[in-house]
Amino acid sequence: MSIAISVLMCLWLTALPPVQTEDLGQGVFYSSQGAIVMAVDAVVADQKLDQPYIMFMVYLGTSGNANIKVKREDVTMSYIGQEYKMPSVKELNASYHGQQNDWALYARGGKESLILSKMRYWRYQAGTDFFPLTSQDILGVSEGSLAGNLGFRTRLYFKNPGFKKGDEIVIQVKDASDPEMSGSCAVKFE
Numbered sequence: 001m002s003i004a005i006s007v008l009m010c011l012w013l014t015a016l017p018p019v020q021t022e023d024l025g026q027g028v029f030y031s032s033q034g035a036i037v038m039a040v041d042a043v044v045a046d047q048k049l050d051q052p053y054i055m056f057m058v059y060l061g062t063s064g065n066a067n068i069k070v071k072r073e074d075v076t077m078s079y080i081g082q083e084y085k086m087p088s089v090k091e092l093n094a095s096y097h098g099q100q101n102d103w104a105l106y107a108r109g110g111k112e113s114l115i116l117s118k119m120r121y122w123r124y125q126a127g128t129d130f131f132p133l134t135s136q137d138i139l140g141v142s143e144g145s146l147a148g149n150l151g152f153r154t155r156l157y158f159k160n161p162g163f164k165k166g167d168e169i170v171i172q173v174k175d176a177s178d179p180e181m182s183g184s185c186a187v188k189f190e
Contacts, residue, residue: 020032021033021185021186023188024039024113024114024116024117025113026043026109026111026112026113026114027041027043027045027046027109027113027190028040028041028042028043028113028114028117029042029185029186029187030118030119030185031186032063032118033183033184034063034182034183034184035062035063035066035068035175035180035183036060036061036062036068036146036173036175036181036182036183037060037061037062037063037118037119037183038060038061038171038173038183038184038185039058039059039114039117039119040056040057040058040059040171040185040187041056041057041058041059041106041109041114042056042187042189043057043105043106043109043110044056044057044102044105044106044109045163045187045189046189047105048098048102049160049163049164049165049189051096051098052096052159052160053087053092053095053096053098053157053158053159053160054157054158054160054163055099055102055106055131055155055156055157056155056156056158056171056187057106057153057154057155057156058075058153058154058155058156058173059114059119059122059124059151059152059153060144060146060151060152060153060154060173060183061119061121061122061146061149061151062146062147062148062151063183065147065148066146066147066175066181067145067146067147068145068146068147068175068181069143069144069146069175069176069177070143070144070146070152070173070174070175070176071142071176072086072130072142072143074174074175074176074179075130075156075171075172075173076171076172077156077158077169077170077171077172078169078170078172079161079163079167079169079170080161082161084158084159084161086130086156086157086158087157087158087159089130089131089132089140092131092157096157099131099133100133100135102155103133103136106155119151121149122149122150122151123149123150123151124150124151124152124153125144125151125153127139128140128141128144128152128154129141129153129154129155130142130144130154130155130156131154131156131157143176156171163189164189165190166188167189168186168187168188168189169187169189170184170185170186170187171184171185171187172184
């Protein structure tokens with residue numbers, strides 16, 4: 001009986017659909033799979049794959065009318081079968097001094113792909129971020145709220161485990177009180 005159950009579990013797991021992500025070009029990836037809709041802008045990551053910490057700009061919205069709260073500890077990255085959490089703000093500030101340059105690179109990057117994506121339908125809270133810049137008037141928050149057409153835009157940082165061009169990752173987010181309310185987006189480094 002346990003062999004039959006194991007075989008059925010293996011068949012079920014291999015039948016699960018992969019993360020449904022659209023490559024919008026210019027390093028932007030979009031996924032509407034799940035309760036949390038998201039776009040990941042990886043333009044800075046593509047240019048700085050040799051850095052110890054890698055930045056992504058993420059835009060989050062809801063696929064329905066649910067009120068969702070995403071805490072920073074509910075954001076993870078999967079790479080080569082391993083899951084990674086974001087560093088704390090204190091760790092990032094102590095170990096990495098390229099945040100201002102990352103922001104400048106992001107600000108200069110093309111946004112046409114993002115503007116033309118479905119993420120344009122949300123309004124985003126201004127002045128809050130998981131990783132605030134000390135040189136700007138941005139409030140550091142530990143959670144972002146999503147409801148209706150109000151989304152959350154934030155920078156995400158992950159410690160670089162050895163990324164190379166052509167590698168693929170998946171960024172996952174989930175609601176703080178209901179982990180079933182989640183979303184994920186695949187990214188391929190160009």
